[in-house]
Amino acid sequence: MGHGHGHGHGHASASGRLAGRLWAAFGIAAAIMVVEFAVGFATSSLALISDAAHMLTDVVGVGLALAAIVVARRARSKPGRTFGLYRAEVLAALANAVLLFGVAAYVVTEAVQRFTDPPEVAGLPVLLAAAAGLAANIVSFLLLRDGAEESLNVRGAYLEVVADLIGSVGVLVSALITLTTGWRWADPAIGVAIGLWVLPRTWSLARRALRILFQHAPERVDVTEMAARLGGVTGVAEVHDLHVWTLTSGMEVASAHLTMAERADQGAVLDAARELLSSDYGIEHATLQVEHREAASKCRQLSW
Numbered sequence: 001m002g003h004g005h006g007h008g009h010g011h012a013s014a015s016g017r018l019a020g021r022l023w024a025a026f027g028i029a030a031a032i033m034v035v036e037f038a039v040g041f042a043t044s045s046l047a048l049i050s051d052a053a054h055m056l057t058d059v060v061g062v063g064l065a066l067a068a069i070v071v072a073r074r075a076r077s078k079p080g081r082t083f084g085l086y087r088a089e090v091l092a093a094l095a096n097a098v099l100l101f102g103v104a105a106y107v108v109t110e111a112v113q114r115f116t117d118p119p120e121v122a123g124l125p126v127l128l129a130a131a132a133g134l135a136a137n138i139v140s141f142l143l144l145r146d147g148a149e150e151s152l153n154v155r156g157a158y159l160e161v162v163a164d165l166i167g168s169v170g171v172l173v174s175a176l177i178t179l180t181t182g183w184r185w186a187d188p189a190i191g192v193a194i195g196l197w198v199l200p201r202t203w204s205l206a207r208r209a210l211r212i213l214f215q216h217a218p219e220r221v222d223v224t225e226m227a228a229r230l231g232g233v234t235g236v237a238e239v240h241d242l243h244v245w246t247l248t249s250g251m252e253v254a255s256a257h258l259t260m261a262e263r264a265d266q267g268a269v270l271d272a273a274r275e276l277l278s279s280d281y282g283i284e285h286a287t288l289q290v291e292h293r294e295a296a297s298k299c300r301q302l303s304w
């Protein structure tokens with residue numbers, strides 16, 4: 001695979017490495033998902049079907065992360081798309097969260113129907129499929145662990161794999177209970193547990209994606225403090241129209257109007273403000289409008 005097509009940008013080769021790992025995780029998850037669904041429906045094991053459904057969201061999640069990387073690379077080709085397609089990753093993360101909520105709803109509905117008369121589940125095939133799922137998840141876990149801090153989507157896929165790892169252990173336990181005691185409720189009960197226990201994580205992933213789509217300031221940035229510090233820059237009298245947002249994970253942007261004090265030097269104000277945002281907040285992409293008092297008074301009519 002061709003690394004970094006000369007963008008002079010550490011990001012490109014890192015995402016190339018990441019893409020390789022994602023492809024591997026994608027293949028593994030897809031193969032195991034097919035096995036788990038087949039065995040799950042053949043044995044009518046809700047625990048296994050539930051785990052397979054999570055594998056499906058792994059496959060979709062990793063697939064979307066891959067698509068987002070591909071799409072983001074060729075994003076700049078159209079002049080009208082000044083922000084490229086960077087947000088594709090955020091949309092993908094949100095879609096994956098919605099899918100996970102859907103899986104949870106499906107599993108709970110299925111379980112309610114089964115609790116009155118749980119079907120007899122053949123323990124051994126379930127046990128073998130769960131063992132294969134566990135092995136696959138351990139491999140994917142190791143593949144995605146490094147990328148999880150870099151990208152919201154990879155983080156989503158990684159959290160999924162971690163959840164599935166525990167899920168596979170759950171299916172193993174239910175199969176062992178079925179084999180040793182023949183207790184029929186073990187399978188639907190563990191199926192529901194697997195369906196529900198990822199929900200808190202899913203919610204936090206959805207929340208992160210929504211924060212970006214609503215263009216809230218990144219959680220680590222205190223906007224009030226930022227306004228005060230920009231106001232404290234030498235030559236700045238007042239700050240208004242300050243906005244800070246995340247374009248996609250790892251790309252933070254700010255814009256602000258700075259009203260100059262009497263006899264301040266416009267260039268010096270701009271440099272100092274830009275330096276503050278870059279060094280103290282890690283925001284390299286800031287659009288700063290340094291203006292005189294008269295211009296600032298016209299800005300008051302704009303409320304957002």
Ligand SMILES: [Zn+2]
Nearest residue numbers: 257295296299
């Ligand atoms: Zn202004």
